Amino acid sequence: MKNGRGLSFSDIGADWKLALDPDNIFWGIIPRDNGEFILPDNLMDLYKKERKHLDTELYNFRFNADLNCIYIDPTDRCNANCPYCYIPSRLRKQGAQMTAEDMDKALAKIEEHFKNIKKKPVIVFHAAEPLLVKDMLFDAIKKYRKKFLFGIQTNALLLEKEDAEFIKKNRIGIGISLDAASADINNRSRVTAKGGGNFKKAVQALDWFNGYEGLNVICTVTKYNVDRLSELVKFLHKKKVPCVLLNPVRLTQRRAVNLKPDDMLFARNLIQAVETAMELSRKSGRQIVVGNFANVILAIISPAARRMMCDISPCGGGRTFLTVTADGSMVPCGEFISMKEFSGGNIFKTSISSAMSSKPFKKIRTRIVEKIDECNTCSFRHICGSPCPAEMHARGNIYQKAAFCEFYKEIIKYAFKIIAEDKVKYILREGSLSQMQYEYRY
């Protein structure tokens, strides 16, 4: 072992021992043999052979990945009042709203920024509620559909059947917010501004999308719904939803703190939801993927293939994506919307490149696990990435470990167990694995 580098060892249940280099995610899962765990010599040979290549791959993924996605908040306003929202209620009631001209200016500027890039960048219309200005969004999509890949995140309150048809026809990614399989639980957290909740409209939207490949459901896990995740998976599978994200609530706003579920309870329930998803997928032949858990699996078997940029250090904020707020401000991530000090400039006045090289963006890009106490000695530091900087800044110190640290440890151990049991094929979307190839296999 040189400079403290090498394999660390941890138990994965009673039957397996994990050997892991935390710095490049080389791993081996060793079975118990006559009561003992014996590290095979040729696994060490493989490690020595692959180490440099894995170091380089992870380094490039962390520090040399290009900007590829822009979130646009076309309005700060919202027709909902979710208790954990990271946008302050003042903004959601009276915040700015883009005009069609603003939107066109922003998209033209983004097009200009990416003009020499072969891959189409991704534009996601996001929080507060983008469908408050849906005509403007759909016009923009029609104009720029050959230039960008589009996605929309919505609470579905204003979604109509013809909107769903437009989204499907144009192959737009769509995320519907839904926290539970029953109206009474869902509507406690997905509250509309007028009272009530979005359950009825969200479920109607799922029926309209009818198994559309670009559909995913985003569930924010709080103490209200933490013990109902498996039930939600069953419900969504019946509705032919191909993917659900069971995301931990972000504690960026003070009022969200009281909604945080217990880490171990969340881990147990997420694992149960994943088991339910696997069983349903196997029995029915129609998959439902728990997206955030699939991302953990990817972080282990193909770290550079992971898609969700929260669970990587540094996170993707101000690096692989940024957010343009309704007043044109460019912030590393939507979580920073209320923190003026994190603005890297205004898209109507300054360039995207200048935002990318701005001090606040650099501050987020230099928030790495190596600088965080506990994370710097944790074996799983490059699998969870210790999110989230905005959340930790709001809690007083950006260099704190993840609010859900114990939750991540549990689900990462479970992910290694799934790999040991050769169940990865039930976790990732089928089309995913067929697009991947082994670089090495012990």
Place this chain on the structure above:
Amino acid sequence: MIKTKKAEKKTAAKMNTISYHMKCAQTANGLTHFVMYGDVPKKKMPL
């Protein structure tokens, strides 16, 4: 007897050390089609 042999085989397979690493080979946007916005395949995928 056959059942026992099958079970033994299964146990033996389970007892091997596992290690592997994968790479995206072919994707729409340089990344895997697996979940998020903006990478909806133009042609229908099996669900």
